[in-house]
Amino acid sequence: MEVPILKQGHYLIASIQSALTDADLSQLREALIERVGRFRARGVIVDVTALDVMDSFAVRTLRDIAHMARLRGAETVIVGIQPEVAFAMVQLGLTLKGVSTALDLEEGLLFLDHQAQLRIERGTGRIDRG
């Protein structure tokens, strides 16, 4: 099943609706990385609220997305990890090191806004022309 990717301002939002196969995940990764450039996105949000299982491949793909998007100039945040999933992940040692996380979509958007603000303050961000 293909994951819909929505563009919202400077951000891309990928909302996973159901369990994904490895191929779906790879496809999501490629589509996101391609679109970061096409839409000149500054942030990527991957919403995993609907996932009640997360295997090592899924976790690795999410981490890859974050690192690749950063190389293309966009910050990634994973939102909506369920408590049970989080607990299972740390027990398996899949901790998404170096990847930002947030409670839900709203928090994710706030986080990205905050990050953008910080970049402008530091003088490293792109200037928003409206």
Added chain:
Amino acid sequence: MATKGKDAQSVPPDPQAQSESTAALLRELVAHLRQNRTQLREEWARRITRAQLLTAMTEEEIFAEATSVYDNYVEALETGTFEALQAYARNLSERIIPRGVETHEVVGIVLLLRDVLARSLFAKYHEDFDKLNRILDAYEPAANRIANTVAVGFVQERERIIRQQQEAIRELSTPVLQVRERLLILPIIGVIDPQRARQLTEQLLRAIRTNRAKVVVIDITGVAAMDSNVANHLVQTVEASRLLGATVIVTGLSPEIAQTLVTIGVDLSEMATVGDLQGGIEEAERLLGYKVLPLEELTPKA
């Protein structure tokens, strides 16, 4: 007389006749104990005080309890049924355990009563050695059973209370408290075993979700000792919370725990630690963008 007694011992008598005679002897015994109730009871209470048992109770209380125990004791001897005594022992235990009465005291007083009664039997029958023997044959097994019943009842009651308290502790052990919008506190007190650590993490993660928490302060001032297992559980809790988008600050690591953790080489570099709970809350407020000021600084000066 003596030869007759020997015969009675060497040749096993007809069981029915024997039980009848035991019953008759017990009746005689009970009558004796009833007759000398006041005097024996007082003697017993005196010996309890002298042996410094039941120090948690006043002399009047001891005497009142001694009276009921004595009457129940005699009744159990008479009827040969222990249900009433059992119920009384349980009831007594329920009343005296909260006052700090120990097992050795309860066993001690029952054994004292046994001794007091046996002595009174010696005094009464010392001239008739054979009769004394038969009386003791009837008395000892019953008395032993009574002592057993009371002691077991006491211990059972204690164990019941301990079980109850353990359950209560387990339920109370992990309160997750919200102290400010989006700020949770998890004070951990006592020993953390794997089961509790798991319960703790699950509870915290659920609370983070329902309260939409952004910062969690885990205070471990009340944790006496920590080994690598517990430390790893803590690291897992911190990481799982981060996956839900919450930052965890650990506070109250004692000098001993800090030394242990460094010595056994647990990697806590991913963990934000602050000295005490106050510092932890201040740090959390800073992360959330709060600033706490005294009122004077807020009201404009006249």
